[in-house]
Amino acid sequence: MEKSFEKKGLTPKSENISEWYQDVVLKAGLADYSDVRGCMIIRPYGYAIWENIQKTLDVWFKEDGVENAYFPLFIPMSLLAKEKEHLKGFSPELAVVTHGGGEELAEPYAVRPTSETIMYKSFKKWISSYRDLPLKINQWCNVVRWEKRTYLFLRTTEFLWQEGHTVHITEAEAEAMMFKALRWYQKIYEEYLALSPYVGRKSENEKFAGAKTTYSIEAVMPNGKSLQAATSHNLADNFSKVFEIEFTDDQGMKHNPFQTSWGLSTRAIGGLILSHGDDSGLILPPQIAPVQVVILPVFSKAGTNNTEIRAKAEQLANELKLAQIRVTLDADETHSLGYKINAWELKGVPLRLELGEREMAENLVSATRRDNFEKLKFNQQNLTNAVKQALTDIQASLYARNKVLKTELTKEVKDYTAFKQVLREQKVFVRVFWCEDKACEQQIKEETKATTRVLELEHIDQNEQEKCFHCGKSSRRQWLFAQSY
Amino acid sequence: MEKSFEKKGLTPKSENISEWYQDVVLKAGLADYSDVRGCMIIRPYGYAIWENIQKTLDVWFKEDGVENAYFPLFIPMSLLAKEKEHLKGFSPELAVVTHGGGEELAEPYAVRPTSETIMYKSFKKWISSYRDLPLKINQWCNVVRWEKRTYLFLRTTEFLWQEGHTVHITEAEAEAMMFKALRWYQKIYEEYLALSPYVGRKSENEKFAGAKTTYSIEAVMPNGKSLQAATSHNLADNFSKVFEIEFTDDQGMKHNPFQTSWGLSTRAIGGLILSHGDDSGLILPPQIAPVQVVILPVFSKAGTNNTEIRAKAEQLANELKLAQIRVTLDADETHSLGYKINAWELKGVPLRLELGEREMAENLVSATRRDNFEKLKFNQQNLTNAVKQALTDIQASLYARNKVLKTELTKEVKDYTAFKQVLREQKVFVRVFWCEDKACEQQIKEETKATTRVLELEHIDQNEQEKCFHCGKSSRRQWLFAQSY
Numbered sequence: 001m002e003k004s005f006e007k008k009g010l011t012p013k014s015e016n017i018s019e020w021y022q023d024v025v026l027k028a029g030l031a032d033y034s035d036v037r038g039c040m041i042i043r044p045y046g047y048a049i050w051e052n053i054q055k056t057l058d059v060w061f062k063e064d065g066v067e068n069a070y071f072p073l074f075i076p077m078s079l080l081a082k083e084k085e086h087l088k089g090f091s092p093e094l095a096v097v098t099h100g101g102g103e104e105l106a107e108p109y110a111v112r113p114t115s116e117t118i119m120y121k122s123f124k125k126w127i128s129s130y131r132d133l134p135l136k137i138n139q140w141c142n143v144v145r146w147e148k149r150t151y152l153f154l155r156t157t158e159f160l161w162q163e164g165h166t167v168h169i170t171e172a173e174a175e176a177m178m179f180k181a182l183r184w185y186q187k188i189y190e191e192y193l194a195l196s197p198y199v200g201r202k203s204e205n206e207k208f209a210g211a212k213t214t215y216s217i218e219a220v221m222p223n224g225k226s227l228q229a230a231t232s233h234n235l236a237d238n239f240s241k242v243f244e245i246e247f248t249d250d251q252g253m254k255h256n257p258f259q260t261s262w263g264l265s266t267r268a269i270g271g272l273i274l275s276h277g278d279d280s281g282l283i284l285p286p287q288i289a290p291v292q293v294v295i296l297p298v299f300s301k302a303g304t305n306n307t308e309i310r311a312k313a314e315q316l317a318n319e320l321k322l323a324q325i326r327v328t329l330d331a332d333e334t335h336s337l338g339y340k341i342n343a344w345e346l347k348g349v350p351l352r353l354e355l356g357e358r359e360m361a362e363n364l365v366s367a368t369r370r371d372n373f374e375k376l377k378f379n380q381q382n383l384t385n386a387v388k389q390a391l392t393d394i395q396a397s398l399y400a401r402n403k404v405l406k407t408e409l410t411k412e413v414k415d416y417t418a419f420k421q422v423l424r425e426q427k428v429f430v431r432v433f434w435c436e437d438k439a440c441e442q443q444i445k446e447e448t449k450a451t452t453r454v455l456e457l458e459h460i461d462q463n464e465q466e467k468c469f470h471c472g473k474s475s476r477r478q479w480l481f482a483q484s485y
Numbered sequence: 486m487e488k489s490f491e492k493k494g495l496t497p498k499s500e501n502i503s504e505w506y507q508d509v510v511l512k513a514g515l516a517d518y519s520d521v522r523g524c525m526i527i528r529p530y531g532y533a534i535w536e537n538i539q540k541t542l543d544v545w546f547k548e549d550g551v552e553n554a555y556f557p558l559f560i561p562m563s564l565l566a567k568e569k570e571h572l573k574g575f576s577p578e579l580a581v582v583t584h585g586g587g588e589e590l591a592e593p594y595a596v597r598p599t600s601e602t603i604m605y606k607s608f609k610k611w612i613s614s615y616r617d618l619p620l621k622i623n624q625w626c627n628v629v630r631w632e633k634r635t636y637l638f639l640r641t642t643e644f645l646w647q648e649g650h651t652v653h654i655t656e657a658e659a660e661a662m663m664f665k666a667l668r669w670y671q672k673i674y675e676e677y678l679a680l681s682p683y684v685g686r687k688s689e690n691e692k693f694a695g696a697k698t699t700y701s702i703e704a705v706m707p708n709g710k711s712l713q714a715a716t717s718h719n720l721a722d723n724f725s726k727v728f729e730i731e732f733t734d735d736q737g738m739k740h741n742p743f744q745t746s747w748g749l750s751t752r753a754i755g756g757l758i759l760s761h762g763d764d765s766g767l768i769l770p771p772q773i774a775p776v777q778v779v780i781l782p783v784f785s786k787a788g789t790n791n792t793e794i795r796a797k798a799e800q801l802a803n804e805l806k807l808a809q810i811r812v813t814l815d816a817d818e819t820h821s822l823g824y825k826i827n828a829w830e831l832k833g834v835p836l837r838l839e840l841g842e843r844e845m846a847e848n849l850v851s852a853t854r855r856d857n858f859e860k861l862k863f864n865q866q867n868l869t870n871a872v873k874q875a876l877t878d879i880q881a882s883l884y885a886r887n888k889v890l891k892t893e894l895t896k897e898v899k900d901y902t903a904f905k906q907v908l909r910e911q912k913v914f915v916r917v918f919w920c921e922d923k924a925c926e927q928q929i930k931e932e933t934k935a936t937t938r939v940l941e942l943e944h945i946d947q948n949e950q951e952k953c954f955h956c957g958k959s960s961r962r963q964w965l966f967a968q969s970y
Contacts, residue, residue, distance in 0.1 A: 032607060032610070032611075034556070034557045034603065034606075034607070035561055035564060035603070035606060036557040036560070036561060036594065036603075037585075039557035039558070039559060040557070041554070041555070041556050041557065041607055042554055042555040042556075043554055044552035044553060044554050044622070047552075047553050047554050047555055050555075051553065067529035067532075067533075068529060068532050068533070068536065069526070069528055069529050069532050070526070070527040070532055070535075070645060071519070071526050072519045072521040072524035072525070072526065072643055073558075073627055073629065073643050074521045074524060074580075074643070075521070076520055076521060079520060091587075092586060092587055093586060094584075094585075094586070094587075095559075095582050095584070095585045095586075095594075096582060096583065096584040096585070097580050097581060097582050097583075097596065098581065098582075098583045098584065099579075099580070099581040099583065099593075100522075100579075100580045100581070100631045100642075101577060101578060101579070101580075101631030101632075101633065102576075102577055102579075102631075108584075109521065109580075111558075111582065111596075118519065118520070118521075121519075121520060122517060122526055125517070126517075131819075137529070141627070142558055142626070142627065144558065146585045146586030147586075148586065157585075158557055158558050158559070160555060334616070
């Protein structure tokens with residue numbers, strides 16, 4: 001087991017996860033601070049992860065008939081104010097443009113915190129008949145929510161996201177669409193980011209401002225905190241009524257349609273980093289890693305076989321490239337092998353291949369898995385298949401490890417004393433029977449900083465005769481509580 | 486020759502190109518107006534064209550080692566003010582955020598009109614050695630420039646673009662990079678958008694605020710106006726000095742590096758629409774068209790063979806899809822064939838295929854080219870190749886037609902009287918010997934609204950002993966003047 005965090009100047013993850021996180025984000029070249037309060041710079045290595053997420057989701061969206069579009073960055077304040085709950089939810093977080101082209105504006109504009117209001121004004125115009133439905137629009141863009149305390153990727157004033165907005169004839173169709181989006185998010189977290197999040201419904205306190213119901217993906221961070229990692233909302237006809245969106249059915253009758261909205265942001269990258277990394281730096285799951293394999297030729301001082309080693313390394317890199325594996329050959333001779341190993345470990349590249357005189361003689365490639373530092377030997381002749389298998393194993397193993405973590409960091413208790421006791425020992429998710437009352441949740445939050453994260457999908461139909469762990473009122477279902485990012 | 490603009494409610498292009506443009510943008514579903522002054526909504530059909538442009542350029546950028554990143558939307562005013570010429574150029578167009586999170590900001594932020602200043606602050610931090618160079622960063626994002634008079638796609642307060650920013654050891658390297666970007670732009674216009682723009686250097690009056698030299702792509706619109714369609718700037722060390730970007734060479738000496746920036750925006754879509762459309766609507770070049778081929782089954786009233794026709798149409802659509810052709814099957818039975826033909830013509834789909842009883846009997850498919858309404862017959866057995874060939878022909882023919890237009894709309898004159906005479910008759914590009922003096926250009930602009938568009942690449946080394954067509958001072962090179970969008 002190699003331990004090289006000292007060399008890299010990384011705070012060990014086990015010692016202080018917040019400092020480790022900040023160190024690794026900066027040193028691995030994922031992001032940087034900017035001169036703008038609360039806004040970060042996403043550097044190429046971090047942006048490449050975002051591009052992989054985009055590419056994956058975008059294909060699924062399009063297969064389902066969701067079309068990309070682009071709506072204005074600015075929203076007139078009067079438009080934002082149309083849905084009262086929505087305005088109340090977002091107004092404390094707004095950035096406001098008051099001047100344009102050297103003049104004070106007659107009406108200030110908000111920089112979009114989300115685009116329901118600006119989009120639905122147009123939807124009213126575009127929809128008249130049932131034949132115009134379903135309407136499924138997605139937008140990849142930046143949004144701004146003024147934050148007091150910010151955190152690279154996890155909470156920034158500006159962030160990148162996608163926001164899907166759909167309109168349907170029936171509420172059942174909207175509900176199905178809301179679940180479809182939720183499943184896309186679950187899939188990208190589980191199969192690409194190798195995380196095993198909780199998936200479920202939000203409480204009344206925690207739902208989206210203006211939604212009927214909000215479902216969410218909650219990722220379990222190694223420090224026991226919850227990261228709200230994507231949300232999908234059933235807006236019912238709340239917005240369509242306010243924005244007067246109407247369709248005529250085949251009998252000539254007018255109705256307000258039913259809507260959904262759903263989003264996933266660059267915050268996902270924060271959850272990815274926090275979850276998988278270790279004292280040597282990042283660990284990226286192969287499915288999402290910008291570089292899946294790095295090849296390091298091991299040049300000898302004597303240099304007898306260096307030309308052959310370099311040529312073989314290039315040939316193997318090309319073979320892997322042809323098989324659609326994202327491979328980098330690092331043949332730089334100005335840095336030592338040790339330096340390069342540290343650097344690529346820090347960047348979390350899932351698989352490292354080394355090729356030196358010994359490997360040449362034995363017709364092998366030495367491999368090291370980033371997730372567990374396991375050493376492997378691959379035959380040069382069948383490298384592509386061996387690498388593919390290793391990447392599949394790493395992906396599976398990271399996911400399995402995260403699933404274990406989730407179980408370890410989830411407790412079940414019966415009463416408030418036990419609840420507080422558990423949370424005093426360590427931040428965890430706690431599953432409890434709860435009454436689903438707003439005021440009760442508010443009180444628990446004030447006393448423990450923990451809030452409901454979700455009612456897990458598996459618990460929605462739970463129907464037991466229990467008492468609320470906090471207030472003692474009747475409760476039929478178990479909810480997950482945790483502190484959140 | 487079919488003429489169906491009446492049915493579509495389109496103003497004929499020949500009658501009023503501005504009204505035609507607005508009609509076609511709205512009716513073809515490319516874009517829509519919004520409630521936000523000067524900001525447009527890019528609808529899915531328009532956004533799909535932008536995605537095709539993005540995909541094409543992004544591959545070329547990455548092959549060259551340009552990496553995507555993301556910098557903040559907001560720029561502190563003090564940072565924007567660092568390069569004086571740059572500030573002077575952009576300050577009349579700024580949108581300014583004065584409030585955030587319910588409080589007035591200590592320092593207002595500009596919404597980025599371009600990102601030189603916010604990026605170069607970071608470049609200073611990231612660059613220390615010659616080993617850090619070249620640095621090549623690109624960003625796909627929205628920018629805001631407050632416009633008094635706006636025009637869908639062609640001039641909007643907010644628009645989408647890519648901005649490339651590179652840093653080099655030598656000015657020669659920067660110059661080469663600037664040309665490389667310019668060639669990418671030329672290539673996407675010529676080979677994808679089927680336009681034949683002028684390519685050359687900008688005058689001192691017209692260059693980018695802060696650049697040493699600006700090169701530009703100027704597309705010739707059918708009304709004789711020029712559309713600045715992409716720009717590439719050699720920034721020399723203007724910004725690196727102001728932002729104190731320094732690298733240490735291999736001798737340990739410090740230097741300011743040399744920079745470029747280059748951008749292409751959603752304005753390109755405006756040029757595309759204006760150039761190729763006709764009285765029936767849009768005409769999209771196959772290389773960039775979201776839908777390259779539409780298949781219309783021709784159902785008969787009797788309906789005897791409708792099932793077979795539909796099945797065959799589906800089979801042919803699948804064959805084309807497998808060959809990576811972007812095909813849509815419009816088997817909708819609620820609208821007449823004539824209605825559907827009009828709608829797909831309006832949307833500018835390059836090739837329309839029809840399949841009815843007659844075609845079934847003859848084992849054929851009837852095809853109509855959108856560019857010239859030519860009717861073709863394709864054998865069903867070899868449809869993919871025939872379609873590919875037709876698409877290639879349409880692409881080539883649109884490009885050739887635009888090249889002819891460019892020649893027709895370019896005049897060469899000797900003196901100012903002839904210059905004014907030519908421009909009185911019709912808006913055109915005029916090639917003239919000009920002294921390259923700022924004040925002279927300003928005077929011409931005030932008197933004729935025409936400005937220099939470019940010094941064509943082929944004319945940069947021109948070295949004749951002539952007189953300026955306007956002021957009579959000595960001139961060695963011919964420049965292109967025109968009115969611009």
